[in-house]
Amino acid sequence: MSAPHDTDRETLGALVHDLSEQTSALVRSEVELAKAELTAKGKAAGVGAGMFGAAGILGLFGLGVLIATAILALALVLPAWGAALIVAVVLFAAAGIAAVVGKGKVSQATPPAPERAVEGVKQDVETIKGGHSR
Known part of the structure; x- marks a missing residue:
């Protein structure tokens, strides 16, 4: 081989x-x-x-x-201007309701800071300060 x-x-x-x-x-x-x-x-x-x-x-x-x-x-049962006025009032009422509900939701979300977390940190700082002062 x-x-x-x-x-x-x-x-x-x-x-x-x-x-x-x-x-x-x-x-x-x-x-x-x-x-x-x-x-x-x-x-x-x-x-x-x-x-x-x-x-x-x-x-x-x-x-x-x-x-x-x-x-x-x-407008079939009312004058045209009356029909338009009624529809406009209904639309403005719906817009107002939506604005009030939206404002309530926004106010629940503000301030955008994490309040519970900040409070927890403050408690932690107080606990640490209390532990060192003894």
């Missing part, structure tokens, strides 16, 4: 070198794939956000048409 030649078999160093290059190439290709995937997802999210915006605008237009329909329906 003849001994294998160095040209027939790669050395361990060459194999490690090849492994290192292939690993680097694999990592680079995975990073590129991740970038491409994130780009595609970002574009899809942008389109989705745009569609939500369009839905909001169309919903606002629909609400306006619904309000106009209520005015026209009331």
Whole structure:
């Protein structure tokens, strides 16, 4: 049996070198794939956000048409100005109620400082001071 030649078999160093290059190439290709995937997802999210915006605008237009329909329906039994006035008063009342409820919710959330945590820290400081004065 003849001994294998160095040209027939790669050395361990060459194999490690090849492994290192292939690993680097694999990592680079995975990073590129991740970038491409994130780009595609970002574009899809942008389109989705745009569609939500369009839905909001169309919903606002629909609400306006619904309000106009209520005015026209009331105008069948009242003068047009009376129907519009009644609908306006109802809308302003709903806005006022929403404002009062919203103000109450905001006042519950203010001040934005974490009051319970601050109180706990104050108690901890007092406990530490009391422990050192003895």
